[in-house]
Amino acid sequence: MINITLPDGAIREYPEGTSALEIAKSISEGLARKVLAANINGQVWDATRPIHEDAALKLLTWDDTEGKSTFWHSSAHLMAEAVESMFPNVKFWVGPAIDKGFYYDMDLGGKQLNEEDLRKLETKMNELAKKQNGYQRKAVSKNDAIKYFAEKGDEYKLDLLQNLKDGEITFYTQGAFTDLCRGPHIPNTGFIKAIRLTGIAGAYWKGDEKNKMLTRVYGVTFPSQKDLDAYLLMLEEAKKRDHRKLGKELGIFSFDDEVGPGLPLWLPNGTIIIEELEKLAKETEQRAGYKRVVTPHIAKESLYITSGHLPYYEESMYPPMELEGVKYYLKAMNCPHHHKIFAAEPKSYKDLPLRLAEYGTCYRYEQSGELFGLMRVRCLHMNDAHIYCTKEQFYEEFKAVNEMYLKYFKIFGIDKYVMRLSLHDPSKLGKKYIDESELWKETETLVRDVLVKTKTPFVEVPDEAAFYGPKIDVQIWSTIGREFTLATNQVDFAQGRRFKLEFTNNENNPETPLIIHRAPLGTHERFIGFLLEHYAGKFPVWLAPLQVKILPISDKFMGYAQTILESLKNADIRAEVDDRSEKIGKKIRDTEIARVPFMLVIGEKEMNEEKIAVRRQGKGDLGSQTLPDFINNLRNEIKNRIAE
């Protein structure tokens, strides 16, 4: 007999070899029907796998992350079975569960899949799912496994096998399909009730662009049709707040074929948002002791040789223009220019920390396929600053930068983000990263300390650092689920020396400063793209391109509307009059759709009482007020940047 400890602490006795599914059945049949997998002593197992020792057991269902991923991984196997039945010569690479669903990478030997094939595969999968085939686990010796796939002529699985240890290899079979797989899987295919194959894409084998391109099929499955319907509805809703759609609808930005891909044109409405953000940044940075600078958009090649960017970054820079035998590059980053400002005058330790800030315009020649609305562009305006400080000052400075992020995020109500401590990869020293092993360790510890001591939650990810040092990145997700770095806070122990930057310390000796690169508001492009989605186009009043729309009930009140407009303008409020001969209902509808925060309805009553009827976007009629009251309240909301 074995003792099974349940999550509530209860201990139950079962015969040795009992499976989690059988245990579930002993508790309730209803529960057993929902069990997808089991957590046995911290490891996720097949629910059908016999348990031979005392164990802590947690049954996993659709409501558990691991339950879902097991469900989706099993769905990938089901899809593979369907694919193999339609294309017997297919060879599979890997088929993991992902955030929302699963994919499987496969080599179809030149056969191209189309939408029609996906529909056929769905039908086949549904057919196979109904058979309720079990997922059978089988331990296999490495030799047998190699023999099996060698006979099949499957070089991909043989490649996988190379890195697996004998004794740890398992096959899973459901129906006619057998795969090399560590598992776990759901009890049988019958759990999969609703299937949607969502896309076909190319994916490099092992993620290396030098390798062959495999066909990747994405899909998502659910335990009921209702769940699938809800998911599809959610996707539709997400599309509505896509910044590319909203940006067009609200007149924020535009692209033009003749200007070039990835080069956004900021329309008047977008420019207002840019200027409000810059106003915020200038205020904040002024109070935090930053000094503003302005630098050119281009520089000689030698600047980027000195900085060390050229070998690491040249592919991402626009090709140089050559003038009188000298190459000039469009700047892809502001750092070298700022370093030259530091070097422009001799510095004493009394000058430090020196914080140089600029909304610098940079150009990066991103690969065409990487461009994505405003989130990934080729011309970007960075909320950049470089802080030059001593080692002793570093902790406080780095911490202050982190605090500035959090202050900003509070203003914007940004709460769905992950702080990522981005570290180097020791195996890439000298290639992707400056070859200074000790300095890497030292600065990574410094940065981690800031996060730990300020109790900031974070994740550590290797091989994401800048070439000159570790950094903290703030990761966010676009509405369609793509991940981006919104803001970044970086340590640089390399460029100070490369530029021979020095200050005289209090012992009258030259010393090289540490440098912090920081961009809490990222770039205008990405930040505004993010804000569009974050607010679903409903900007807080201080950011709204148009803050107030005056809606006269009829043409008779146009004169009164104009006097109100003048008062608002004089109070620095962005306002317009809707002077069309339309009915009030139509004017309200159009203004609501344009996401203008305030509407002032003006008619006979208001004119006689010298008042205005106030309506708030999304909230309806707020009743009437005097104009001075309205202006005072609004100015207060704008001044304090209240996110309503």
Next chain:
RNA sequence: GCCGUUGUAGCUCAGUGGUAGAGCACUUCCUUGGUAAGGAAGAGGUCGUGAGUUCAAUUCUCAUCAACGGCUCCA
């Protein structure tokens, strides 16, 4: 850059081997209406661009550009 898909009016989309349509937006006129769409008329497109096949191409073929979904890469 790579794999795949798409490209018709400002926007959303029909449509056809015989040189094009709808709704919204726009203009004009009528209407002067109290909290999410009043009515009528009009204007607007060398069907992404270039070449080829054809008596004839927006439609078929190829190339190219751009966008989209991914991969790779990044603020």
